[in-house]
Amino acid sequence: MSMPDRPVLEISPGWMNAAGFLGFAPPAEASWLPAAPVAFVTNPISYSQRAPATERGCSAYPGGFILHTGWPNPGFSKVTELYESRWAHASLPVWVHLLADRLHEVDRMVRTLEEIDGVAAIEISLPPAADSDLKLQLVEAALGELPLVLCVPLDQVAASWVGQAVQAGISAICLSAPRGVIPDSGGGFIRGRMMGPGIFPLALQTVSCLRGYEIPLIAGCGVYAQKDLESLLAAGAAAVQLDAVLWRGWESL
Amino acid sequence: MAEGEWEILEISLGEGGMQLTVAASPHISLLPGQYFLAFAPGKDEPAATALFLTAGGTIEWKLNSINPPAWQPGTRLRWRGPLGRGFRFPPSARRVALVPWAVSTDCLVPLLNEALHQSAAVVWYSDRLPGYLPASVEVLPLDMLPEVWNWADYLALECDLRNLSRLAEALAWDGIRRPGCPTEILLHTPLTCGGMADCGVCAVRTKRGWKMACKDGPVFDLAELELTQ
Numbered sequence: 488m489s490m491p492d493r494p495v496l497e498i499s500p501g502w503m504n505a506a507g508f509l510g511f512a513p514p515a516e517a518s519w520l521p522a523a524p525v526a527f528v529t530n531p532i533s534y535s536q537r538a539p540a541t542e543r544g545c546s547a548y549p550g551g552f553i554l555h556t557g558w559p560n561p562g563f564s565k566v567t568e569l570y571e572s573r574w575a576h577a578s579l580p581v582w583v584h585l586l587a588d589r590l591h592e593v594d595r596m597v598r599t600l601e602e603i604d605g606v607a608a609i610e611i612s613l614p615p616a617a618d619s620d621l622k623l624q625l626v627e628a629a630l631g632e633l634p635l636v637l638c639v640p641l642d643q644v645a646a647s648w649v650g651q652a653v654q655a656g657i658s659a660i661c662l663s664a665p666r667g668v669i670p671d672s673g674g675g676f677i678r679g680r681m682m683g684p685g686i687f688p689l690a691l692q693t694v695s696c697l698r699g700y701e702i703p704l705i706a707g708c709g710v711y712a713q714k715d716l717e718s719l720l721a722a723g724a725a726a727v728q729l730d731a732v733l734w735r736g737w738e739s740l
Numbered sequence: 741m742a743e744g745e746w747e748i749l750e751i752s753l754g755e756g757g758m759q760l761t762v763a764a765s766p767h768i769s770l771l772p773g774q775y776f777l778a779f780a781p782g783k784d785e786p787a788a789t790a791l792f793l794t795a796g797g798t799i800e801w802k803l804n805s806i807n808p809p810a811w812q813p814g815t816r817l818r819w820r821g822p823l824g825r826g827f828r829f830p831p832s833a834r835r836v837a838l839v840p841w842a843v844s845t846d847c848l849v850p851l852l853n854e855a856l857h858q859s860a861a862v863v864w865y866s867d868r869l870p871g872y873l874p875a876s877v878e879v880l881p882l883d884m885l886p887e888v889w890n891w892a893d894y895l896a897l898e899c900d901l902r903n904l905s906r907l908a909e910a911l912a913w914d915g916i917r918r919p920g921c922p923t924e925i926l927l928h929t930p931l932t933c934g935g936m937a938d939c940g941v942c943a944v945r946t947k948r949g950w951k952m953a954c955k956d957g958p959v960f961d962l963a964e965l966e967l968t969q
Contacts, residue, residue: 507939509937510936519820530937538943550786554932554939556940556941557940559938684786731787733936734777734787735779735788
């Protein structure tokens with residue numbers, strides 16, 4: 488099968504933030520962040536305003552923590568109104584992360600972003616509960632003039648719909664935090680995204696074993712040390728996304 | 741915001757939870773209720789820990805945390821701060837009530853010291869006493885809380901965000917600002933990103949929309965809060 492024409496994603500080996508970890512516009516340099524990021528990824532943006540999750544929280548377990556926020560944001564129009572000037576003047580390529588829920592919303596957001604200066608790529612994440620058909624339709628709705636980076640949870644990267652998305656024309660795959668669940672003290676469960684160094688071995692295993700997509704793979708999940716970042720690059724990642732370590736503080740070598 | 745390193749000189753466990761003693765950083769100006777984020781390099785800690793100053797001095801500081809990691813005396817911490825909004829203690833306050841409600845921290849102790857310093861009368865409402873409480877402070881049980889409105893001209897509260905509605909009920913709080921008694925509350929909720937991300941994990945519902953405790957708080961005007969979170 489021939490590969491489709493796709494916008495080329497300009498990317499240098501190095502680090503960038505994962506969506507949701509540094510806000511909506513590039514921050515000022517700070518000593519607790521690693522030096523020289525290669526791109527900036529915005530917080531996830533939905534078409535309409537999104538409130539914090541009712542069960543939001545951060546719950547520790549050995550090796551990491553479960554984070555549940557609901558991806559609150561003021562909605563696409565408000566975000567672009569507030570931040571498009573900063574994106575245009577950013578010294579880094581800005582990747583705008585979209586929460587893809589409905590086809591017509593994705594289409595409108597993507598076409599708007601194509602007209603905004605400073606947006607170097609679009610990164611999308613898909614509804615966890617969507618079936619494969621809907622996921623693929625959402626990806627197709629997001630294809631356009633800008634390179635499209637598809638966020639795929641670490642535990643789903645071998646799913647058939649990911650291969651179909653590559654065939655459809657995405658420009659890169661980005662590994663994102665898998666979802667997990669731990670019991671709470673009241674007999675219930677705490678659900679959310681898994682953070683922390685405990686998931687790094689799974690990330691490295693995934694990058695090491697993943698073959699055949701022939702587009703850049705941006706790795707991430709549980710990277711807390713320079714040697715981990717370098718291991719992912721050596722294993723074939725085009726770049727690495729850092730997540731909760733950016734909040735905690737980076738340890739320079 | 742500043743940043744630096746502390747070495748833990750001493751760790752004590754008391755009624756107010758775990759207290760860390762570190763060398764003072766007297767060049768840093770902070771308000772009670774503001775916090776630091778700290779982690780121990782080389783320990784694979786997934787997240788930074790929020791630390792509140794409970795006793796400041798020119799030589800040593802004591803810091804308090806809700807969920808401290810397994811740190812030891814001698815552990816070196818990297819920190820940044822102070823972060824967030826703290827208590828705005830009115831210089832004119834003369835009848836001060838402090839209410840640590842269902843929490844095991846000493847975050848209100850610095851306010852107590854400020855109040856005594858300006859010769860205010862202080863009432864400490866709690867079923868638990870902090871390690872240090874001067875004899876001039878009157879201690880009252882929590883079931884006498886509704887009477888606080890008849891006496892105090894400044895009220896400082898502290899509770900977990902999930903317990904806000906229960907605290908309001910215990911206070912007989914009707915959600916309406918008391919002009920003669922500014923009332924502030926320190927809300928405990930995960931302060932994971934330190935204001936870097938607008939991630940929403942610490943989101944607090946207010947009458948003017950959602951606010952983030954990590955940067956808009958963790959101290960809020962009680963009258964601004966929606967009691968159902």
